[in-house]
Amino acid sequence: MSNLGPESDRQRFSDIKCALFDLDGTLINTIDLICRSFDHAVQNVLGQKLSRQELLKNIGRPLMVQMQTFSEEKAEQLMDAYNQHNLVHHDQHVFEYPQTAATLNWLKYEKELKIGVVTSKVRDLSLRGLKLTGLLKFIDTVVAMEDTKVHKPSPDPVKEALKRLDCGANESLFVGDSPFDIDAGKSAGVLSGAALWGPFSPEELRAHNADFELLQISDIRQCL
Numbered sequence: 001m002s003n004l005g006p007e008s009d010r011q012r013f014s015d016i017k018c019a020l021f022d023l024d025g026t027l028i029n030t031i032d033l034i035c036r037s038f039d040h041a042v043q044n045v046l047g048q049k050l051s052r053q054e055l056l057k058n059i060g061r062p063l064m065v066q067m068q069t070f071s072e073e074k075a076e077q078l079m080d081a082y083n084q085h086n087l088v089h090h091d092q093h094v095f096e097y098p099q100t101a102a103t104l105n106w107l108k109y110e111k112e113l114k115i116g117v118v119t120s121k122v123r124d125l126s127l128r129g130l131k132l133t134g135l136l137k138f139i140d141t142v143v144a145m146e147d148t149k150v151h152k153p154s155p156d157p158v159k160e161a162l163k164r165l166d167c168g169a170n171e172s173l174f175v176g177d178s179p180f181d182i183d184a185g186k187s188a189g190v191l192s193g194a195a196l197w198g199p200f201s202p203e204e205l206r207a208h209n210a211d212f213e214l215l216q217i218s219d220i221r222q223c224l
Helices: 007-013 031-046 052-056 063-070 075-092 100-110 123-132 156-165 179-188 202-206 217-223
Strands: 018-021 114-118 141-143 172-176 191-195 212-214
Touching: 018 156, 031 052, 031 063, 031 075, 063 075, 075 123, 100 114, 100 217, 114 156, 123 141, 141 156, 156 179, 172 179, 172 217, 179 191, 179 202, 191 202, 202 212, 212 217
Parallel strands: 018 114, 018 172, 114 141, 172 191, 191 212
Antiparallel strands: none
């Protein structure tokens, strides 16, 4: 693990009772599926071929918001094309990141933390991915796209998870792979962690000043 942060953050780790995680790109690897689904939608609806970086630059925000960045006028059509491709290929292209189940098991049963997922994804697909990877049994709550009026980088989804888990911001952390996750966590007042194994570069994430970085999910053991 790199960058444990200042001494004040080290002290806060000792008080942690709640661990929150983003879903796609953090707990489960759906990045290739998402990229292929975007590519299918953009090519079929807009007749464009965009780079992987362009396709994924807003990953972590609600799907409609991402589609509107490609075309406000054709966002609904893009959504339909994306979902058509994604649902057909979903179950064959959803994987747990290495050591995720073991780490969540350690957090829940050895450290006795409450564990939540905070995602901009719709609830049905979020639960589907967690079930397919066998991770759902470790999760105490899932805050999905439908659960708040505004979404990451707003702190509202993180605050909703804390409310459900009856945890204070000063005793919680949130790990995510996108700048939107880091900003949401920091705005909510929790320790905000950058997952460096997702689609964003370390440089992109470091620009948002996370409190700590993880090279792999199991590195969280060094914090706690």
